[in-house]
Amino acid sequence: MTTALHETGRPEPPLAAAERPATILQEHIVEIVSDSGEGAQKCGQTFGTVCAKMGNGVWTVEIIPAEIQPPARSPAGASGIRIRFASHTVTNMGDEADLVVAFNEQVLYSRIANGAYKQGTLVLLEDKWRDDPVPEIRAQYAKAVAEFRDNGLIVHELPIEQACLQILSNPRRGKNMFVLGMLSYLYARDQERAKEEIAIAFKRKGAEVIGLNHQLFEAGHAFAAEHLDFRFAVPPQPQEVLADTRFIVTNGNQAVGLGVMASGMELVSMYPITPATSASHYLADVYHEVGGFVHQAEDEIAAIGFAIGASYAGKTACTITSGPGLALKTEMLALAVMAEVPLVLVDVQRGGPSTGLPTKVEQGDLLAALFGEPGDAPKVVIAAATIEECLHFVVMARRLAETFRTPVVLLTDANLATGVQPYPRPEPKAEWLAPPVDQSEWTEDIPPYDWDARTGLSHRPIPGMPGGQYILTGLAHTTRSKVAYDSDSNQIGCNMRSRKLAALASTLKPPEVHGDQDGDLLLVSWGSTLGAVEEAVDRARAEGLSVSSLHLRFLSPLEPEIEAIFARFRRVMTVEINYSDDPETPLISRETRRYAQLATLLRAQSLVDVDSWSVVYGHPLQPGMIHGVIRERMAAMRTGGDA
Amino acid sequence: MFGLKADWSLEVFDRYFTIGDYAGGEARWCPGCGDHAVLSAAQRVLRDEQQKPELSVCVSGIGCSSRMPHYMGTYGFHGLHGRALPVACGIKARRPELDVWVATGDGDCFSIGTSHWIHAIRYNMDMTLMVFDNAIYGLTKAQTSPTTPMGLKTNTHPFGATIDPHNPLTITLGITNVSFVAQVVDWNPPLLYETLKAAYRHRGTAFVRIVQRCPVYAEEVFKELQNDPSRFLLLEHEKGIALDPSVRRQFPERIEHDPSDLASAFRVAADPGRFPLGLLYHAPEAPCYEDLSSQGSEMTPEQRLAGLDKVLDQLTI
Numbered sequence: 034m035t036t037a038l039h040e041t042g043r044p045e046p047p048l049a050a051a052e053r054p055a056t057i058l059q060e061h062i063v064e065i066v067s068d069s070g071e072g073a074q075k076c077g078q079t080f081g082t083v084c085a086k087m088g089n090g091v092w093t094v095e096i097i098p099a100e101i102q103p104p105a106r107s108p109a110g111a112s113g114i115r116i117r118f119a120s121h122t123v124t125n126m127g128d129e130a131d132l133v134v135a136f137n138e139q140v141l142y143s144r145i146a147n148g149a150y151k152q153g154t155l156v157l158l159e160d161k162w163r164d165d166p167v168p169e170i171r172a173q174y175a176k177a178v179a180e181f182r183d184n185g186l187i188v189h190e191l192p193i194e195q196a197c198l199q200i201l202s203n204p205r206r207g208k209n210m211f212v213l214g215m216l217s218y219l220y221a222r223d224q225e226r227a228k229e230e231i232a233i234a235f236k237r238k239g240a241e242v243i244g245l246n247h248q249l250f251e252a253g254h255a256f257a258a259e260h261l262d263f264r265f266a267v268p269p270q271p272q273e274v275l276a277d278t279r280f281i282v283t284n285g286n287q288a289v290g291l292g293v294m295a296s297g298m299e300l301v302s303m304y305p306i307t308p309a310t311s312a313s314h315y316l317a318d319v320y321h322e323v324g325g326f327v328h329q330a331e332d333e334i335a336a337i338g339f340a341i342g343a344s345y346a347g348k349t350a351c352t353i354t355s356g357p358g359l360a361l362k363t364e365m366l367a368l369a370v371m372a373e374v375p376l377v378l379v380d381v382q383r384g385g386p387s388t389g390l391p392t393k394v395e396q397g398d399l400l401a402a403l404f405g406e407p408g409d410a411p412k413v414v415i416a417a418a419t420i421e422e423c424l425h426f427v428v429m430a431r432r433l434a435e436t437f438r439t440p441v442v443l444l445t446d447a448n449l450a451t452g453v454q455p456y457p458r459p460e461p462k463a464e465w466l467a468p469p470v471d472q473s474e475w476t477e478d479i480p481p482y483d484w485d486a487r488t489g490l491s492h493r494p495i496p497g498m499p500g501g502q503y504i505l506t507g508l509a510h511t512t513r514s515k516v517a518y519d520s521d522s523n524q525i526g527c528n529m530r531s532r533k534l535a536a537l538a539s540t541l542k543p544p545e546v547h548g549d550q551d552g553d554l555l556l557v558s559w560g561s562t563l564g565a566v567e568e569a570v571d572r573a574r575a576e577g578l579s580v581s582s583l584h585l586r587f588l589s590p591l592e593p594e595i596e597a598i599f600a601r602f603r604r605v606m607t608v609e610i611n612y613s614d615d616p617e618t619p620l621i622s623r624e625t626r627r628y629a630q631l632a633t634l635l636r637a638q639s640l641v642d643v644d645s646w647s648v649v650y651g652h653p654l655q656p657g658m659i660h661g662v663i664r665e666r667m668a669a670m671r672t673g674g675d676a
Numbered sequence: 677m678f679g680l681k682a683d684w685s686l687e688v689f690d691r692y693f694t695i696g697d698y699a700g701g702e703a704r705w706c707p708g709c710g711d712h713a714v715l716s717a718a719q720r721v722l723r724d725e726q727q728k729p730e731l732s733v734c735v736s737g738i739g740c741s742s743r744m745p746h747y748m749g750t751y752g753f754h755g756l757h758g759r760a761l762p763v764a765c766g767i768k769a770r771r772p773e774l775d776v777w778v779a780t781g782d783g784d785c786f787s788i789g790t791s792h793w794i795h796a797i798r799y800n801m802d803m804t805l806m807v808f809d810n811a812i813y814g815l816t817k818a819q820t821s822p823t824t825p826m827g828l829k830t831n832t833h834p835f836g837a838t839i840d841p842h843n844p845l846t847i848t849l850g851i852t853n854v855s856f857v858a859q860v861v862d863w864n865p866p867l868l869y870e871t872l873k874a875a876y877r878h879r880g881t882a883f884v885r886i887v888q889r890c891p892v893y894a895e896e897v898f899k900e901l902q903n904d905p906s907r908f909l910l911l912e913h914e915k916g917i918a919l920d921p922s923v924r925r926q927f928p929e930r931i932e933h934d935p936s937d938l939a940s941a942f943r944v945a946a947d948p949g950r951f952p953l954g955l956l957y958h959a960p961e962a963p964c965y966e967d968l969s970s971q972g973s974e975m976t977p978e979q980r981l982a983g984l985d986k987v988l989d990q991l992t993i
Binding site: 082085086279280281282283287291294295297299300302319321322323324325326328330331332334335336337338339340341342343344345346347348350364365368455458459461463466470494496497498499500501502503504505506507508515516 | 700701728729730731733734735738745746748749750751752753754755756759761762763764765766767768769770771773774791792794795968969970971972973974975977979980981983984985986987988990991992993
């Protein structure tokens with residue numbers, strides 16, 4: 034596995050491919066990094082799909098620059114993909130990569146700055162820059178390669194472009210499939226499956242393009258056999274995991290789109306915003322198959338207004354957005370709460386207002402989703418923890434919205450939106466679909482808000498129902514939806530809307546603790562961090578540390594018995610991707626410290642001194658990082674008593 | 677249960693609706709407010725068209741005029757300031773059989789809801805869009821609106837409004853897919869009624885600017901107009917609004933104007949000297965967005981499940 038390079042950087046004559054033994058591994062993390070537009074993502078997605086089809090657990094995640102066409106050969110322009118595949122289920126992007134294919138040396142700098150690589154990471158580097166006509170580029174290249182080697186990366190300089198030029202004149206388009214061939218050789222992937230995937234990926238481009246890409250693939254395969262003296266094998270998952278299960282491969286946004294279709298919602302009303310928009314792109318492509326329609330509204334407010342109009346008319350609709358869009362939608366959301374209109378709002382979270390961190394991940398909208406509206410606005414807020422849940426939670430959200438006559442906010446994030454993995458194909462059922470619009474006659478003496486005093490629940494008249502005519506209003510209203518001129522009505526209305534959450538909470542099961550049911554430290558998480566947190570907890574537990582984790586999916590109402598679970602641990606700490614003050618910084622005291630968002634909620638709700646650890650680097654949490662935090666906290670608890 | 681046809685023969689209805697069926701709560705607008713006239717004209721149109729009250733929805737934003745749904749016996753949606761149109765469009769999106777009326781005002785439509793006004797005209801969904809334009813914010817007590825005449829003293833401009841007002845007619849006429857633009861005054865019931873009826877019957881977004889008196893905050897704006905009918909220009913045409921003889925007597929200045937002629941509509945709308953009344957523009961064949969947005973509504977659960985299976989198959993490995 035060590036470098037086969039001598040001083041000129043040219044490879045030694047290799048062993049014949051067939052003689053080369055493969056190193057058997059439980060998992061490997063591969064990255065392909067390039068300038069924007071060189072097809073690294075398509076290469077990685079195809080590779081990931083082939084791995085999934087061969088029975089590996091897989092997680093892929095795209096590396097996306099902020100600009101559409103950033104300057105070539107710039108660290109900020111790094112565009113690419115990471116594929117983590119294993120002989121077991123993979124739930125997150127993992128830690129440092131084991132192998133990276135780079136189309137130029139500059140893009141590696143940003144990945145190195147992000148801690149994506151470690152000592153011994155194999156780098157397969159395009160070497161054409163070494164002989165570039167521009168002296169500065171030659172110098173940059175030589176300097177970078179030296180630096181990479183000094184830092185412990187194992188760099189293989191390879192004439193990839195030169196080899197591609199024998200097949201096509203513009204290797205910018207095509208190098209990616211050549212690299213796919215190289216990876217297929219290195220990991221002994223099934224070549225026929227890979228070629229099938231190429232045919233699928235280019236099916237719209239025609240037979241000629243498919244043929245050319247097959248040729249590139251084969252050339253890449255042969256090239257790797259000729260130039261590289263190592264191979265790896267990552268065996269499939271055990272047969273019992275795979276047995277009789279059909280899998281689909283999607284990212285989280287596609288899963289949201291599938292959920293919309295499986296829920297029977299016929300309308301998605303949206304305004305473009307990254308990273309949410311690709312859910313609507315996907316729906317726009319396939320929604321007609323189930324008779325649905327994507328409305329691109331003139332702005333975020335109109336998008337939710339349109340959805341509320343459709344919902345009011347009996348066709349519960351969905352609006353999909355990100356944080357800044359949620360901010361714009363708040364008044365409409367509050368109206369839907371107050372007037373009790375069922376609605377599904379999906380917030381694919383990112384960081385910040387404005388353009389913020391458009392392509393990066395943050396769990397920054399929890400408190401905004403819970404409390405962002407004018408006045409009291411009790412609503413259901415749930416968070417998907419996996420890509421699969423992105424699908425099933427939309428189905429659940431529609432049902433909750435209609436049963437409880439309320440908006441439901443579903444939080445996902447950029448990590449789920451861009452992560453791709455195989456998961457069991459859902460078997461849609463008729464009862465998942467929305468029932469037909471009820472147009473039976475309304476009993477006129479039943480008011481439109483005929484609240485059940487215990488649960489706050491009521492049935493709603495829908496336009497078209499004879500005798501049900503009422504005026505939905507944003508004014509404080511009576512059970513008859515009349516403007517409340519008395520002092521009691523607003524209080525009663527607020528009581529009833531709040532009571533619905535208690536009614537929902539009474540139907541929920543307590544969340545399950547991962548690990549021992551009691552111990553020293555309990556990590557509490559929500560959303561996309563589930564896989565990384567549990568992997569970190571498993572590593573720490575394997576070292577004998579007394580740590581467990583608890584993952585929350587319902588944020589409003591909270592799942593029951595949380596306080597009792599907290600009481601079984603010496604310390605409780607949330608792990609989140611949103612801002613909190615580090616307690617060790619100047620001026621920060623117990624009184625001034627701002628906690629992470631879930632911690633703030635749990636402290637208020639449970640009166641337990643919940644600690645938090647959170648960062649806003651914009652990338653998904655990795656198990657290694659959380660593992661390090663667990664070790665630090667456990668060490669601090671040992672030295673500082675219960676601190 | 678029955679009514680008389682024009683030829684005195686008996687028409688038997690499944691259900692016969694009277695004005696009372698379209699009436700909701702007692703209107704609480706100020707005495708002398710022009711809104712009362714619009715409400716009764718709309719109710720008369722619904723009665724004369726025998727629209728089932730349960731199939732009609734009156735949508736509004738915020739402001740005096742937006743109280744209208746509360747005074748109707750139909751379904752209603754009294755929502756957010758400026759946001760009546762997105763809600764109205766959403767109602768229509770998957771339930772195109774519902775009859776939608778929108779009540780909005782000069783602040784609601786031309787200021788806080790400007791973007792929705794522009795885009796709703798372009799969507800051209802089948803609805804009657806009544807803009808009650810009293811040139812002032814009434815509900816929030818006398819602030820300058822986008823149509824407040826220059827110099828009018830308001831609480832936000834106590835020394836007089838400082839910028840020339842918008843011309844809602846030329847703006848609306850400039851929007852892609854515009855299909856119906858009319859202007860009326862609240863104090864001429866026959867013209868108001870006939871115009872709302874034409875708007876109701878038009879398939880598409882029928883934009884009706886109703887110049888409407890606010891006797892409390894902007895009385896002088898309309899006094900002048902009311903006292904001098906020669907400042908109006910009544911539009912006549914066989915394709916225009918049916919004109920009662922009393923209307924012709926009231927407004928002596930008249931021209932023949934073909935509502936299918938957009939360039940002429942612009943000229944009439946942009947004339948600073950004359951205030952046009954009647955139908956400025958009508959394009960009955962303009963495409964309606966609900967023809968797109970409602971596609972697939974008829975699919976059965978079985979068809980939907982089959983479609984979903986097909987989509988899942990594409991993703992199955």
